[in-house]
Amino acid sequence: MVQFLLFEVGMVQETINSSKKALGHLRVIEIGEEIGEFCCKTLADMGADVIRVEPPGGAETRDIGPFYKNERNPERSLHFWSYNLNKRSITIDLESNQGQLLLKKLVKESDILVESTPANWMEERNLDYTTLSKVNPKLIFVSISPFGRVGPHSQMHGGELVAWASSGYMYTTGWKWQKPTHPWGRQASHAAGLFAVTGAMAAIFERRRTGLGKQIDVSMQKSVASTVEQNVPFYIGDGVVSGRRENDHVNGFGGSKLIECKDGWVHMNIGWRNGHNEIVEWMKEEGMAEDLTDEKWHDSKFHRENFPHVLDTITKWAKRKTKAEFFHQGQERGLECGPVNSVAEALNDPQMQSREFWVEVEHPEISDGEKFTYPGAPCILSETPWAARRRAPLIGEDNENIFQELLGLSSKDQDELKNKNII
Structure with missing residues (x-):
């Protein structure tokens, strides 16, 4: 019979010395699904030992596509590969009593637990903060959920679309004559993930002073609502409900604009105080400023009231240039502008290449020597750099090492648990 005892063991050795990783001294447990992945990936990228419990x-x-070579396989999900770089994986059936005891042993050896499970899921399995903090009083327990763990909507279901819609953000996004637009991708999960990382790091610093962990409750809805910029002050101050303004800024002074060029689009900030004189002078040199030199502008x-004419005049002129020409010549003149790049163009962007942003990671189980490109470090740490230490784990790939080195389970113990489908 396998015995489940809580005891402390040393940090498992890794191929890269933890002193060379900013968060190499931290161990993180990840439980849950999609909305918690980016938080834990960020911690792992900075060197934390993130153990994904599956x-x-x-x-x-693992069932989210696209899939490598369109092979629908839990080990071929490009989504899972991208969001689980640098993590380790173990499998535990948390529906079972023995599985729950295994997790509690792992909690004893960890610093942070990040969970993104449905409402009450952790409580129903006696894995909530109140219970786990008794196992490890130093544990920092991070919850990421659609609406937060408290409040009248805390029991409700939600995801990306619900977070954007309910936060007030989507109401302002899109074209005036069309329905509200959902921002592309999983930006709400990313925003919540970054706030979760911030909260966890603040708790780590506080733990140095108090010696105790704490619970952190992150709401996707509130995370997105924190990014609505001037829409809230405009409503509080003037009672103005900001609607969809296309490419215009909420303050109405021109602002962010997309300008069509010969081969695509550029984005630039232009208003009566910012950029107008510079771009008009440029157009004047090329004989296409028309009436934009008049004092009335x-x-x-x-x-503000006649800005469509300004934009039309600029567009007629800009269509003679490539977006690269516009970008480089505009920057030389002090204009805040940049090309609208496709993913393919971003991969070849000289600035990102010079910062070695794109990294190649080998997947030896897929093809001998073949490497795959991933986004790399968004910030550069001089002494403890971001590093792609390993590709995303296979299902339960690290069971043997973690169960033996951290939890003290022998091969016989593990075989017994595996036969019971607990691991």
Whole structure:
């Protein structure tokens, strides 16, 4: 019979010395699905030992496409590869009593637990913060959920679309004559993930002073609502409900604009105080400024009310240039502008290449020597750099090492648990 005892063991050795990793002294447990992945990936990228706890058949996010060579396989999900770089994986059936005891042993050896499970899921399995903090009083327990763990909507279901819609953000996004637009990708999960990382790091610093962990409750809805910029002050101050303004800024002074070029689009900030004189002078040199040199355009009200004419005049001129020409020549003139790049163009962007942003990671189980490109370090740490230490784990790939070195389970113990489908 396998014995489940809580005891302390040393940190498992890794191929890269933990002193060379900013968060190499931290161990993180990840439980849950999609909305918690980016938080834990960020911690792992900075060097934390992130252990993804999956059910024996693998996490549900392994079923999110696209899939490598269109092979629908839990080990071929490009989504899972991207969001689980640098992590380790173990499998535990948390529905079972023995599985729950295994997790508690792992909690004893960890610093942070990040969970993104449905409402009450952790409580129903006696894995909530109140219970686990008794196992490890130093544990920092991070919850990421659609609406937060408290409040009238805390029991409700939600995801990316619900977070954007309910936060007030989507109401302002899109074209005036069309329905609200959902921002592309999983930006709500990313925002919540970054706030979760911030909260966890603040708790780590506080733990140095108090010696105790704490619970951190992150709401996707609130995370997105924190990014609505000037829409809230405009409503509080003037009672103005900001609607969809296309490419315009909520303050109405021109602002962010997309300008069509010969081969695509550039984005630039232009208003009566910012960029107008510079771009008009440039157009004047090329004989295409038309009436934009008139003094009337220096009046903010006139400029705002007649901005479509400004934009039309600029577009007629800009269509003679490539977006690369516009970008480089505009930057030389002090304009805040940049090309709208496709993913392919971003991969070849000289600035990102010079910062070695794109990294190649080998997947030896896929093809001998073949490497895959991933986004790399968004920030550069001089002494403890971000590093792609390993590709995303296979299902339960690290069971043997973690169960033996951290939890003290022998091969016989592990075989017994595996036969019971607990690991």
